[in-house]
Amino acid sequence: MDREPGPSVRLKLTLSYAGFLMVAGALLLASVWFFLLRDLPDVKNGIGGLQVRKQLALHFASGAAAVMVFLLVFGLLGGWVLAGRMLAPLARITDATHQAANGTLSHRIRLPGRRDEFRDLADDFDTMLARLEAHVAEQRRFAANASHELRTPLATSKALLDVARSDPTHDPGELVERLHAVNTRAIGLTEALLLVSRAEQRSFPRERVDLSLLAEEATETLLPLAEKHGVGVETDGDLTPASGSPALLLQLTMNLVHNAIVHNLPDGGTVRVSTGAGPGTALLTVENTGERLTPELTATLTEPFRRGTERLHTDHAGVGLGLAIVRTITRAHDGTLTLTPRPEGGLRVTVELPAP
Ligand SMILES: Nc1ncnc2c1ncn2[C@@H]1O[C@H](COP(=O)(O)OP(=O)(O)OP(=O)(O)O)[C@@H](O)[C@H]1O
Numbered sequence: 001m002d003r004e005p006g007p008s009v010r011l012k013l014t015l016s017y018a019g020f021l022m023v024a025g026a027l028l029l030a031s032v033w034f035f036l037l038r039d040l041p042d043v044k045n046g047i048g049g050l051q052v053r054k055q056l057a058l059h060f061a062s063g064a065a066a067v068m069v070f071l072l073v074f075g076l077l078g079g080w081v082l083a084g085r086m087l088a089p090l091a092r093i094t095d096a097t098h099q100a101a102n103g104t105l106s107h108r109i110r111l112p113g114r115r116d117e118f119r120d121l122a123d124d125f126d127t128m129l130a131r132l133e134a135h136v137a138e139q140r141r142f143a144a145n146a147s148h149e150l151r152t153p154l155a156t157s158k159a160l161l162d163v164a165r166s167d168p169t170h171d172p173g174e175l176v177e178r179l180h181a182v183n184t185r186a187i188g189l190t191e192a193l194l195l196v197s198r199a200e201q202r203s204f205p206r207e208r209v210d211l212s213l214l215a216e217e218a219t220e221t222l223l224p225l226a227e228k229h230g231v232g233v234e235t236d237g238d239l240t241p242a243s244g245s246p247a248l249l250l251q252l253t254m255n256l257v258h259n260a261i262v263h264n265l266p267d268g269g270t271v272r273v274s275t276g277a278g279p280g281t282a283l284l285t286v287e288n289t290g291e292r293l294t295p296e297l298t299a300t301l302t303e304p305f306r307r308g309t310e311r312l313h314t315d316h317a318g319v320g321l322g323l324a325i326v327r328t329i330t331r332a333h334d335g336t337l338t339l340t341p342r343p344e345g346g347l348r349v350t351v352e353l354p355a356p
């Protein structure tokens, strides 16, 4: 916003200090005159008394004027110094806001001293800067990772086409098949990215959904995959009402059950999907057997493009967006997502949503 320049706060404070000092001084002098000097008994009566009174008044007035001039100078100087000291933290805060406005988010004010209004403001500002910086870094990482992941299928297609061009005897059927697979993966990735951004914008209608029905639907859809991986799936739970987008919540459940199946033991693993209503909340828990996970690794799994163990060349080459999508959808529904490694191996994921 463009504003007209005005007097500085320091100047205004100085003038008010000096003003108050003058008013207080004037009042003091007036009361001295009024209560002490005016009623002096020996100057009360007679012509001679009047003369003395006049002289006294003159004398008092000149003394008072000198005092007032002194107070004015003292008030202005003292006020200027005091206001400067009071407002010093503001200069640091202003400097930091200017830097932030110019795009430098790494600067912190870090005002020393004990707590007061300025320190509170500075601390809140520092917290806000830290959050903003982390958010921007996360967005940048996301964009970099997304471009990198999208480049991979394109580069693979190009390599396939190059090989086909340089070798005309190559089987075109195989080429088409492989190109098709690469293309499908790229579409899947793009759709996942779109899903994340749509859930982040929270632009979806909310309706009443029953989590137990979603769990059933997800497990039923993924049953063939579970059979292929030799994983047994159990579901239990009664009516668990929540409010939100049925499509997004189904996606969330599918991602969790999918993970529980594919990141399980090589053979004979199990998955348990349970739902239940707590006080004011709706809970969805997906638990699976599998490799042992450390709490440190578990804490990073919800980051986009994070794959726990790098096995890009197995038949399940995930992109690492499944849990990031779950996290985004949970947040968009004002819920919380908790990942806990199971002591005996595998993972327990809990989604807690507010009850409608
Ligand atoms: N239920 C689970 N049990 C054990 N590990 C898991 C489980 N769910 C996720 N993980 C680990 O977390 C990582 C990230 O999971 P995420 O779903 O985000 O990506 P992904 O499954 O690798 O790929 P996709 O984008 O296809 O889902 C996985 O690579 C896996 O190592």
Ligand SMILES: [Mg+2]
Pocket (backbone or CB within 6 Å): 255, 258, 259, 318, 321, 322, 323
């Ligand atoms: Mg996954």
